[in-house]
Amino acid sequence: MTSSVLDQVLEEIKNSVGRDRVSIDADDLITYGRDWTKAYAPKPSAIVFPRCTQEVSQVLKICSAQGVAVVPSGGRTGLAGGAMATNGEIVLSLTRMNHMADVDSIAQTITVEAGAITEAVHQKTAAQGLTWPVDFASKGSSHIGGNIATNAGGVRVIRYGLTRNWVLGLKVVLMSGEILDLNGSLEKNNTGFDLRQAFIGTEGTLGVITEATLKLTRLPAESTVAFFGLKDLDRVFDLFLRARKSPFLVTAFECLSRGCLEAVLEVQGLRDPLPSVSEQYVLLEIEKPQSADQLELLDQWLLDCLDSGITESATLAQSPKEVQEIWALREGVAESLGHRGRVHKHDISLPLSKLQAFLKDWGRALGTQYQGMEPYIFGHIGDGNLHVNVLQPKGMNSPEFERIAEGMDAEMFATLKKYQGSVSAEHGIGLLKKNLLEFSKTPVEMQLMRSLKNVFDPKNLLNPGKIFD
Ligand SMILES: Cc1cc2nc3c(=O)[nH]c(=O)nc-3n(C[C@H](O)[C@H](O)[C@H](O)COP(=O)(O)OP(=O)(O)OC[C@H]3O[C@@H](n4cnc5c(N)ncnc54)[C@H](O)[C@@H]3O)c2cc1C
Structure with missing residues (x-):
């Protein structure tokens, strides 16, 4: 885009929606031109902050007419580079569209603008004894629009499923400026294609979400948390089976390796709640048992886990403060590993029944040739979802590190394909994982995805280069 085209487009946008909606301030360009991914340099031309769906429509219409590319941007916590503007695009930030309507407690829904912060929605709905059960460590910054565009997962998928399950209606603006109102607040609506689904998990490549009607559920009863030390991953799976068969309602089952725990303890200055390593x-x-009998049952269940040799140590949180302290150990892993240096990371998933076989096969394929590069593994193991992180060893330069880590990847993805796993469980493809898509999608699927993109965005101006080129 030449500077005269950009000047003309920005002038048109200012005249159409207001001069204060546009920024070319250097700090804004850096802040809003990037997401959480550290792998790319932000290089947007301008940032536009619309205040309503109509303004989004006007902005997109102007950009479409002039052939200017647009990157939708939410809370910028994405981990795949989906909200990165690296090529002179205009960033459309939904930050100022954060209105939340009142909770409809009969239908158990809430309608919010796309820029509403996830945690703010939790707080507002909790006051009515309800919740939107999509929950993870970045909820204090992520937007509802970003959660929907990434079909976010998180720590309670084992109980509630993915974001897709909790979206009733969407307002979406296409690159042409056309506004779609999809499904309103209908629970049942079998009238042919459900177009709403096309915008969930497609990372802002098909349309800009401006409003959503979210389905809510009752706020869970008070929960309690146990933390276990185990000898190896086989025991982790044994414990998972036991937990599934127990009389208790499991709302999260997360794992982390010793290396991950050490990183959190060191970086966050937290206390190890267990007596042994x-x-x-x-x-x-x-969900916390309510009766004395059930509490006794829980104590007995924990003792049985220890006696059977499945677990080496265990602790049960005795107060809400201890619940928080234990959660901090899990939620602090990603950030703490990042503090230790460069991290090469993946977010993979497998059918649960194949996870153990995959890990063993991959371990065998790595053999002894990658010593000093052991992966740090943690994540939502109850959903078959592992976050695999490799840290750059001290004394190894970055190109050498990336070259060796890519060798490990090649072994991992070949094994993943064998077990019908996914190269991206919940973070998306964005810019970061485009080259891996072939491990999870067939050529026919790729062709259909391109055809769909062409229907919604024939000029390829909305988040171009994301998911595929
Ligand atoms: C510490 C940490 C922990 C995390 N834990 C999890 C986790 O457990 N599970 C999980 O799933 N993710 C997790 N994430 C990733 C991230 O928080 C989620 O992907 C989140 O849903 C992104 O929301 P966002 O508003 O920040 O989106 P952004 O990063 O701003 O954007 C993400 C993608 O959505 C598009 N987009 C944003 N808004 C819109 C819109 N209104 N319309 C159309 N497209 C849009 C962008 O173009 C981009 O492609 C974590 C991230 C961090 C930093």
Whole structure:
């Protein structure tokens, strides 16, 4: 885009929606031109902050007419580079569109603008005894629009499923400026294609979400958390089976390796709640038993886990403060590993029944040639979802590190394909994982995805280069 085209487009946008909606301030360009991904340099031309759906429509219409590319941007916590503007695009930030309507407690829904912060929605709905059960560590910054565009997962998928399950209606603006109102607040609506689904998890490549009607559920009863030390990953799976068969309602089952725990303890200055050192750790969250009998049952269940040799140590949180302290150990892993240096990371998933076989096969494929590059593994193991992180060893330069880590990737993705796994469980493809898509999608699927993109955005101006080129 030449500077005269950009000047003309920005002038048109200012005249159409207001001069204060546009920024070319250097700090804004850096802040809003990037997401959480550290792998790319932000290089947007301008940032536009619309205040309503109509303004989004006017902005997109102007950009479409002039052939200017647009990157939709939410809370910028994405981990795949989906909201990165690296090529002179205009960033459309939904930050100022954060209105939340009143909770409809009969239908158990709330309608919010796309820029509403996830945690703000939790707080507003909790006051009515309800919740939108999409929950993870970045909820204090992420937007509802970003959660929907990434079909976010998180720590309670085992209980509630993915974001897709909790979206009733969407207002979406196409690159042409056309506004779609999809499904309103209907629970049932079998009238042919459900177009709403096309915008969930497609990372802002097909349309800009401006408003959503979210389905709510009752706020869970008070939960409690146990933390276990285990000898190895086989025992983690044994414990998972036991937890599933127990009389308790499991709301989270998360794992982290010793290396991950050490990183959190060191970087965040937290306390190890267990008396001894183990190779693997599990955080188990359940709805808190209400009667004395059930509490006794829980104590007995924990003792049985220890007696049977599945777990080496265990602790049950005794107060809401201890619940928080244990959750901090799990939620602090990603950030703490980042503090230790450059991290090469992946977010993979497998059918649960194949996870153990995959890990063993991959371990065998790595053999001894990658010593000093052991992966740090943690994540939502109850959903078959592992975050695999490799840290750059001290003394190794970055190109060498990336070259070796890519060798490990090649072994991992070949094994993943064998077990019908996914190269991206919940973070999306964005810019970061485009080259991996072929491991999870067939050529026919790729062709259909391109055709769909062409229907919604024939000029390829909305988030171009994301998911595929
Ligand atoms: C510490 C940490 C922990 C995390 N834990 C999890 C986790 O457990 N599970 C999980 O799933 N994710 C997790 N994430 C990733 C991230 O928080 C989610 O992907 C989140 O849903 C992104 O929301 P966002 O508003 O920040 O989106 P952004 O990063 O701003 O954007 C993400 C994508 O959505 C598009 N987009 C944003 N808004 C819109 C819109 N209104 N319309 C159309 N497209 C739009 C962008 O173009 C981009 O492609 C974590 C991130 C961090 C930093």
